[in-house]
Amino acid sequence: MNLFAQLQHEFLQRHVGPDEQETREMLDTIGIDSLDELIDKTVPKAIRLPRPLELPAAVSEAEYLRQLKNISLGNKVSKTYIGQGYYDTHTPSVILRNVFENPGWYTQYTPYQAEIAQGRLESLLNFQTIVSDLTALPIANASLLDEATAAAEAMAMFFNLLNRSHDKLDRPKMFVDQEMYPQTKDVLVTRAEPLNIELVFGDYKTAVIDDQYFGALVQYPNDKGSVEDYRAFIEQVHAAGAYVGMATDLLALTLLTAPGELGADAAFGNSQRFGVPLGFGGPHAAFFTCKDEFKRHIPGRIIGVSVDANGNRALRMALQTREQHIKREKATSNICTAQALLANMAAMYAVFHGPQGLKNIASRINVLTQTLADALTAAGQELVSSSFFDTIVIKTDKVAAIKEKALAFNINFRYFPGNLIGIALDETTTFEDLADIINAVNLVEGAVSYSLEEEKVLHGVPAELVRTSDYLTHEVFNKHHSETQMMRYIKFLENKDLSLNTSMISLGSCTMKLNAATEMIPLSWGHWSKIHPFTPVDQAKGYLQIVKELEQYLSEITGFAACSLQPNSGASGEYAGLLAIRGYHESRNEGHRNIILIPISAHGTNPASAVMAGYKVVVVKALENGNIDVEDLKAKAEQHAANLAGVMITYPSTYGIYEESVKDIIDIIHANGGQVYMDGANMNAQVGLTAPGYIGADVCHLNLHKTFAIPHGGGGPGMGPICVAAHLEPFLPGHVFGKDTTGDSNWQHGVSAAPFGSASILLISYAYIRMLGPDGLEAATRYAILNANYMKARLQNDYPILYSGANGTCAHEFIVDLRPFKKTAEIEAEDIAKRLMDYGFHAPTMSFPVAGTIMIEPTESEDKSELDRFCEALLSIREEIKAIEDGHADTKNNPLKNAPHTQMAVITSDWDKPYTRETAAFPLTYILSSKFWPSVARVNNTVGDRNLICTCEPTESYMQEA
Known part of the structure; x- marks a missing residue:
């Protein structure tokens, strides 16, 4: 190999462990002459790809970073006041350097082995404490995927508690206040339909809740920024025997009466503004908290306090019998991946600032919002609401002119239907920024005058909703406020955890491979980290280029026609894939097909996802050698042929073998009218050698945090995009803002809050593919x-x-x-x-x-x-x-x-x-x-x-x- 070819393949040599001499020694130990011979003996000839992958040639690390820097300039970093659950924030440098950019924190595995995970378990316990204290609800989990899916989890939890049978619903209705975020309402629609939940959208002030309802959801502060008092409404819902969930904002709760104090049964939201970059939508840690009576039903992981064999305090993941890996089709949630790394960042942010520091940040935002409101009303603008925390909405007939001037000032506002403009301030907003905002809105020449009056703190918050209770009183939130203390606390916790920078983590089906530094570095660049997910499309050209190219790469790798990058976990990808199958059957007037065959060896998320998608699970036996029992599958496919929706299989199998009968299995399902869903957990053994589409499957989800090098982050983030055959492409998930983001008005409802899920970490998988190239990807599978x-x-x-x-x-x-x-x-x-x-x-x-x-x-x-x-x-x-x-x-x-x-x-x-x-x-x-x-x-x-x-x-x- 010449010098230039070596440079092109330098990343392959750094990613793959064994060198040429080690490879020879390892083959000798196995008793095989060559790597080609090993592959030929292992991967059935009938499923081998007939040609190499058609992907761009590999580039060096330095060349990749240069190219990506140029692509990043397609993203325009503006002053963005869109809000809607996403806000710019200052990530404290001590957290950026020592957590976000530190492999000692981002390469840990999920803390199933608690004895070597006490550091992140303590940090996640801190996160739960923050959430519980600020919401005034006693049970909190260690994070969920995003605010919209957390709302859906609240809906599902309430629904399952009050509807014992999904065939005959006792309480089919869920009330959703019209002033919840649009992306949340969209995901609720997606999740409600397969379960036959009837969503009723309306104004909580005039809603009539009776015994047909199992629950209600409201936003606090709401979509227009208004701070509403929900006490009477909550009492009405409770009087009907139903439950109330409240979407909320942790920073706002330092100033506002907590949901638990208002009577809510559960609260949820996004902790992103606690120091986590915008990243075009993620990853961010959603939070979820509830009353004690729900502790065995709350979705996601709970970190709990226990003792060790010596009687000393020790932490662990508690109540795991609730999880889908154990309950399978009886689980009420398929949540597997949390957002642990981002929850840890948010927890560290609160530890560093402490209760008074958080309150100071919130108060400063509120004072600036009040100053802005006063200046705009003095100039004749009409405010939609007189109460607010950080967001005001004005009503004007000059929207187009204001938008044009705002863009000239490099400002993004939120533009509602009906001549409304939203302006959401955040931690990064300065007193000087107000001048540009006011000038853009007022459409007048010359400077404007306005003054900052700090005594106006909480002027926008109704007196009856001003918080009076304490929070974050524990010592951990009141002692680490200098950088020296904070640095040492982070290191103290890191040292308790075993991660990939300590030793190999050989977890089957979880693929704890190298997360290369070059893949990770760009995540901190401002042109990637500071982009709002709902920013105008012409300001996100860099992201949209990455999205388009990565979709093409993953489609080629899987042998499918199309790809959606929206699902933000493997379990979410499973669900989205099953919805695509459901949509396809319904389009052919075969919506009655509701049976999914699932091998007994399948991941626990498979049956849980199937039930969430409205299917009934029929279990298929396994043989003594670990293979799927093809005769049992054939018999059950024929028995249920009239109602067969499909099968969920993993390939290679969960037993670590390439089943020779995989094509027979696919043919049996297709012959009986079903579709084939392939779980992508073991894609690490397919890339470049075979492909789900080539084998004959119809849809496959990919765990980017496994095969495609996104770090596990101590239990998340993950991404679970789906790739589909051409006939399923019309049923890929869309987004409520899909028309504005993609230019396509023909879309399905969304499965996550942001159009492209946790978009910023897509850069990691993009880098992995670009630096390995087609030959390197195949070599990784071989090794x-x-x-x-x-x-x-x-x-x-x-x-x-x-x-x-x-x-x-x-x-x-x-x-x-x-x-x-x-x-x-x-x-x-x-x-x-x-x-x-x-x-x-x-x-x-x-x-x-x-x-x-x-x-x-x-x-x-x-x-x-x-x-x-x-x-x-x-x-x-x-x-x-x-x-x-x-x-x-x-x-x-x-x-x-x-x-x-x-x-x-x-x-x-x-x-x-x-x-x-x-x-x-x-x-x-x-x-x-x-x-x-x-x-x-x-x-x-x-x-x-x-x-x-x-x-x-x-x-x-x-x-x-x-």
């Missing part, structure tokens, strides 16, 4: 398969490997069966998972898809030395198990049962274990040079569920522990 088969070869003589393909190989992941050790040594999968922490590793995926197993996926990004290090850890653990089997170690008191071992446990003078401290903490020599210490011992999963605490406890509890 994912090589790494998995190498580890399988190293482990298979000591551990039983559960499934293999027709030629004895696996795909990009494989399952290790740990069940025999329960009989021979009383050792369970959890014991091995916790012991791996002592070796410096995060456990592979536990007990999925088979209980008592671990599923290992090394990804293409790990080199041979790291794969060997992990294998040596598992082989050493096998020797520890053998010691128990041979009677040389106690079945109850051994390194596995006592794992993980904390630093405090090892240094105590009170050591009473029948094995050495060295065995506990340094079982292999490599650990001596780089020891990661779990910060707590094994967490008690029962205590926290029996006594749920999901906010920061009183400071005294920490003192007692110390």
Whole structure:
């Protein structure tokens, strides 16, 4: 390869772990002559792509950054006062540098292994406390996807509580106040229709709520910026036996009476203005909080306080029995990904500013809004509402002239139907900015005069709605206000967490691959971070170019005709794909097709998403070898042929094999009138070698936070776009502002709040594809398969490997069966998972898809030395198990049962274990040079569920522990 070709492929060499020599050694261990031979033995010939991917050639990292800088200039950074749930904000530099741009925070996995996740768990507990305190509701979750889908989750929660059967609804109606945000109302329409919920839009002041309603939703402050007193309305709804959810603004709640104090049952919204960049719509952390009676029904993850094996305080994800992975089709939500990284940023913002700092920011915005309102009314403008927090709306017959002048001032206002103009101020608005706003609106020549009167604080807030209660009284929000303190607090928490900058995270089906710095850097650039999602399209040309090109790339990679980037999580993508199938059937007058076949091995989100989309789930059996039972599928497809909507399958299968029968499965479904949905969880083993569209599927969602390098962020963000065959393209999700954003007036309702979901992180996947190019993408897939088969070869003589393909190989992941050790040594999968922490590793995926197993996926990004290090850890653990089997170690008191071992446990003078401290903490020599210490011992999963605490406890509890 010449020098210029090497430069073009430099990213491939940096992304893929093994070099040429390591590749040869790994193939020798497997017993195969070449990588081509391994691929030929692993991927069925019948599904191999007939040609290379037609994508742009790879570019170097430096060239990519240069090109992207030029594209970014197509985005115009304006003074934007659109509001509507999105606001410019100042991200404190200490948070920008130490959280947002820090792989110690953005490469962590979801905190299922709590002992090595105490840092982000504490930060998420802080987030829950902020939400609970400001809303005055006791139960909060650790974030949702966005405000619009959070509203839909509130609707679904209320609906499921008051309608025991979806076939015969006791209470079919939901009232939605007309002054909720348009994008929220649009998503509510999407989510209501499959469940036969009847949405009633109207004015809450004149609404009549009776026993046909299960709930009501209102906005506070509302879409026009007005601060309304909902007390009487809430009483009316409660009198009818229904529930009330309130969309709200956390910053406004530092000044306004809290939803819980008004009587609301649940509150939700977007925490974006707590220091999280606009990013053309995301990612941002939505929040959700509710009364205690809903704690077993609230969607999403809850961080709770428990204790560890030594009786010390420890955090964990609580009440996981609510989750879709366990409840499957009986789940009331398919929420899997949260927005943990962004929730952590918002939490740090509140910790840094503290309660008084937040109130000062809110008060400053309110004073500027009052000053603006006074100046405009003095100039003869008519305000729609006399109450407000940060947003005023004027009524004028000169909208076109004002818009023209505002654009000349580089200002974006919000333009409502009916001659209304909205102006929403934010943290970045200055006193000097008011002059440009006033001049743009007044259409007069020359300067205008206005004055700032700070004593007018809360003048726009009705006296009966001024907040009087305290919030954020816990010590954590009142001590980290200097940058030194804040920097150390962030680092203190980071050190408690194992992330990719510590060691490989070999989670099967979760694909924890390299999140390259060059992919990440542009997210902080102002021309990407400061663009409002509803900005005029001619000011977002850079974003729209990225969107268009990425849609084309993903369509080519999947073998489909079209793509939607709107779904902002994998589960959201599943739902959008199922809605496309639903829309297609309805367009053919076959809306009665309501049966979805789902293999028993499918992800828990699959059946949960199907039920949300209005389908009935029929489970298909699996064979002993892990394959789908084709005969059972055929029988059930024929049995339900008249009503068959489709099937949901994962390929390669969840068992880590390329099923030879996949085309037969697809043909059976199509022959019986159904459509084929392919879960994209394992796309990491398809790219460049095969494709869902080529295999014959109709729709596929993609986890961009898996295959396409978006970081997991400690439990989110994610993106779940869908790609579809041509006949499903008309049924891709649209957006309420689709006509303005895309120029297309023929659109479906939306599935998320912003037109392109969490648009800013699309840059990461775009970079991944552009810097790898078609050859690099295929090479990444090949090396994912090589790494998995190498580890399988190293482990298979000591551990039983559960499934293999027709030629004895696996795909990009494989399952290790740990069940025999329960009989021979009383050792369970959890014991091995916790012991791996002592070796410096995060456990592979536990007990999925088979209980008592671990599923290992090394990804293409790990080199041979790291794969060997992990294998040596598992082989050493096998020797520890053998010691128990041979009677040389106690079945109850051994390194596995006592794992993980904390630093405090090892240094105590009170050591009473029948094995050495060295065995506990340094079982292999490599650990001596780089020891990661779990910060707590094994967490008690029962205590926290029996006594749920999901906010920061009183400071005294920490003192007692110390």
